[in-house]
Amino acid sequence: MSRKPYVRKVSKTRWYFKHPRYLRYMSREVTCFFIGAFALLMLCTVERLSEGKAAYESFIAAITGPWSALGLTVVLAFALHNTTSWFNVTPKAMPVQIGEDFLPGKFIVGAHYAAWLIASLLILYFAQVI
């Protein structure tokens, strides 16, 4: 028997450029870089806060400026991408059954967006932005 098995050549490092669907998957996955970086930024904030007023205020001065604004805008874009992609799969992740039927996905997704809006407004109010 001399059969040649069919071996598909798939690049280990660039496979996600083959199809838009794979690229969308990767765009969701890479949001973790930005969520992780932001968690580290908050960790630094808490660290400086624990060191006293002078240390904290020099930290705030250090993150003021156009480059950190640019960086945080990118982080914000990926954070929003995480939010929308996370909410849009909630009907699959936690379907709600009522009797024989399932609650239509749009209600589950809509409830998440509504709660997100309220939570965001509450935090903006608490931070005295609005």
Place this chain on the structure above:
Amino acid sequence: MAKSNKPIVWSLFAAGGTLAAFLAPVLVLLFLLVALGHPPALLGYDQLHAFAAHWLGKIFLLAVIVLFLWHAAHRLRITMHDFGLRQDFLVAVIVYLVAAAGSVLTLLYLLRI
């Protein structure tokens, strides 16, 4: 039955992802306002210190930072594999160690406030 740590890290990933979905955009926005030179009143030293000094503020900050870290760590582990890095054990050890160290440090800093 084989033991696996997957349920633990996966539940931290899911909890962190959900919390990040709800809170990350608005929290990033607060820092973006700082970067733009319009810091929100909450991020002034006195107000943030008072917030973090209260036990409720401590719990909020601890939950946000720790769950964001574990969420990012677990997803980063999977993403490294997707980017072609086939060293899962090494990657897992590094990302979970960073998340664990960050969690402990967050707790220590908060307890100092």
